[in-house]
Amino acid sequence: MDxxxxxxxxxxATHIGIFLEWYLRNSFASDELKEDSKQEIDRVITGxxxxxxxxxxxxxxxxxxxxxxxTGQDFAADYYSAKAEFANKxxxxxxxxxxxxxxxxxxxxxxxxxxxxxxxxENYLLGGTADRQTV
Numbered sequence: 001m002d003x004x005x006x007x008x009x010x011x012x013a014t015h016i017g018i019f020l021e022w023y024l025r026n027s028f029a030s031d032e033l034k035e036d037s038k039q040e041i042d043r044v045i046t047g048x049x050x051x052x053x054x055x056x057x058x059x060x061x062x063x064x065x066x067x068x069x070x071t072g073q074d075f076a077a078d079y080y081s082a083k084a085e086f087a088n089k090x091x092x093x094x095x096x097x098x099x100x101x102x103x104x105x106x107x108x109x110x111x112x113x114x115x116x117x118x119x120x121x122e123n124y125l126l127g128g129t130a131d132r133q134t135v
Contacts, residue, residue, distance in 0.1 A: 010050070010052050010053065010056065012061070013052035013055045013056050013061055014052050016051075016052075016055060016063055017050055017051035017052025017053070017054070017055050017056075018051055018052075019051070019063075019076075019079075020044075020051035020052075020054060020055050020063055021044055021050065021051030021054075022051075023051075023068065023072055024041050024044045024045060024051065024054070025044070025045055027069075028068055028069050028071060028072030028075065029041060029067065029068065029069065029072070030066060030067055030068055030069050030072075031069070032066070033067050037058060040054055040057075040058060041054075
């Protein structure tokens with residue numbers, strides 16, 4: 001893995017953490033996850049924990065289908081597939097990621113890898129295809 005040793009480990013979870021945060025804020029977590037992690041989910045929703053922190057602390061850095069509701073699983077499949085009708089009509093992970101990269105470039109920063117950009121409330125809002133849509 002080419003992850004730079006001088007970066008915080010949270011950075012490699014930023015992109016999926018933003019996605020997870022959106023999921024939790026929009027109640028797309030599985031019933032089991034809601035039951036088992038209610039307090040932690042509330043912390044993400046209130047902003048005292050980021051989606052990346054939740055991902056690293058409770059999922060060992062990996063988001064799995066069983067953490068998502070059926071609707072959430074269907075959305076994730078479409079959102080992460082550039083070939084899906086949803087992605088072509090509405091937006092996708094690659095498109096949202098591009099928005100964040102363009103913002104950083106305007107600020108004079110270029111990141112060669114997704115994990116190099118940092119979590120911020122602004123980046124969360126920039127990566128907002130999902131918030132602009134009705135699932």
